[in-house]
Amino acid sequence: MPTVRLPDGSTFDLPSPSRVADCVVRDTGTAPKRRGTPIAALLDGKVVGLDAMLPAEGTAAVEPLFAGDPRALGVMRHSAAHVMARAVMRLFEGVELAFGPTVGEGFYYDMRASRPITDDDLPAIEAEMRRIIAADEVFERVEVPRDEAVAIVRDLVQPLKVEHIQTGLAEHPTLSFYRQGEFVDLCRGPHVPSPGCIGAFKLTNIAGAYWKGDANNAQLQRLYGTAWFTQEDLDAHLAALEEARRRDHRVLGKQLDLFTTSPLVGSGLVLWMPRGATLRATLESFVREELAARGYEPVYTPHIGKVDLYKISGHYPYYADSQFKPIVMADDEQYLLKPMNCPHHTLIYKARPRSYRELPLRLAEFGTV
Numbered sequence: 001m002p003t004v005r006l007p008d009g010s011t012f013d014l015p016s017p018s019r020v021a022d023c024v025v026r027d028t029g030t031a032p033k034r035r036g037t038p039i040a041a042l043l044d045g046k047v048v049g050l051d052a053m054l055p056a057e058g059t060a061a062v063e064p065l066f067a068g069d070p071r072a073l074g075v076m077r078h079s080a081a082h083v084m085a086r087a088v089m090r091l092f093e094g095v096e097l098a099f100g101p102t103v104g105e106g107f108y109y110d111m112r113a114s115r116p117i118t119d120d121d122l123p124a125i126e127a128e129m130r131r132i133i134a135a136d137e138v139f140e141r142v143e144v145p146r147d148e149a150v151a152i153v154r155d156l157v158q159p160l161k162v163e164h165i166q167t168g169l170a171e172h173p174t175l176s177f178y179r180q181g182e183f184v185d186l187c188r189g190p191h192v193p194s195p196g197c198i199g200a201f202k203l204t205n206i207a208g209a210y211w212k213g214d215a216n217n218a219q220l221q222r223l224y225g226t227a228w229f230t231q232e233d234l235d236a237h238l239a240a241l242e243e244a245r246r247r248d249h250r251v252l253g254k255q256l257d258l259f260t261t262s263p264l265v266g267s268g269l270v271l272w273m274p275r276g277a278t279l280r281a282t283l284e285s286f287v288r289e290e291l292a293a294r295g296y297e298p299v300y301t302p303h304i305g306k307v308d309l310y311k312i313s314g315h316y317p318y319y320a321d322s323q324f325k326p327i328v329m330a331d332d333e334q335y336l337l338k339p340m341n342c343p344h345h346t347l348i349y350k351a352r353p354r355s356y357r358e359l360p361l362r363l364a365e366f367g368t369v
Helices: 020-024 070-091 119-135 146-155 159-167 231-246 249-255 274-293 307-313 342-349
Strands: 003-005 011-013 040-043 046-048 059-065 106-112 140-145 174-180 183-186 200-210 219-228 304-306 334-337
Touching (some): 020 040, 020 059, 040 070, 070 174, 070 183, 119 200, 140 146, 146 159, 146 174, 146 183, 304 307, 307 334, 307 342
Parallel strands (some): 003 059
Antiparallel strands (some): 003 011, 040 046, 040 059, 140 174, 174 183, 200 219
């Protein structure tokens, strides 16, 4: 049988099998009533749902997590993604679900429906989510053999889930679903006990996505949202997003005629306009003055170098997957766009004998690759 150790150091035994919920409901002083009911827990340092199984033997460290604890935010947001998917299933026909994880300070769910979902649909989806939250039907975890899981998602007419089980989960003999009322979804969890644990939320935007991130696969829609424990926290987050949009350099750059971009040049590659170039030169002059005041000397190095240099520095092949491929010259010499300035600067240092009296040697160069 497992021995449970709570944060206050107290321990007790439970029969096997037992779930995390079986121990966190035992109020030993670690869960004052003013904190309410736990919505998740730490099991040996890992965030889990209350439905997680305790190990059959040995000692398990369990810490209840309550609403308001940042460590439980991810669980709540994951549950909000499921509530959103359920709301969409109620409002639209032919909905096929893909994946619905947490991301950053929110969540999303990739899906497709019989017609495109638009921003105008978000208020109706939010309203349906509120009805689901008010009903507060529990999240019930069900584990089934893999073959049975395939049959379940086929009955649910979820072809993307069928494909995922057959390809991405082929090595898993047992799979888990979460049931909430009429809504059943393939999911490993964790979730809060019920939607009533979800605080303030907002659906923020819709974007395009591809099944499993592959442009050769089916095109989907990605519905984004965010969820917080309190309305105050949500309002602060939305205000921060609005301020970020107001200060978005991509928008300001075009409005102020500072720079432009072109798909013929490439994503993220900026073409500086005269006004932007003047601003950039002014900033560079300021930085040069500050560097000189701190003892830095300017240097210039080539934009490319032999692969051998970056092998010595360790940049290649360490960054090989995120670099442009080597340029092969007529003599079969290979060159790379430099990943950093420092390998070249070490050669400047090595260009002549140095005395310790010259140290520290401060070299500065603007990155222009």
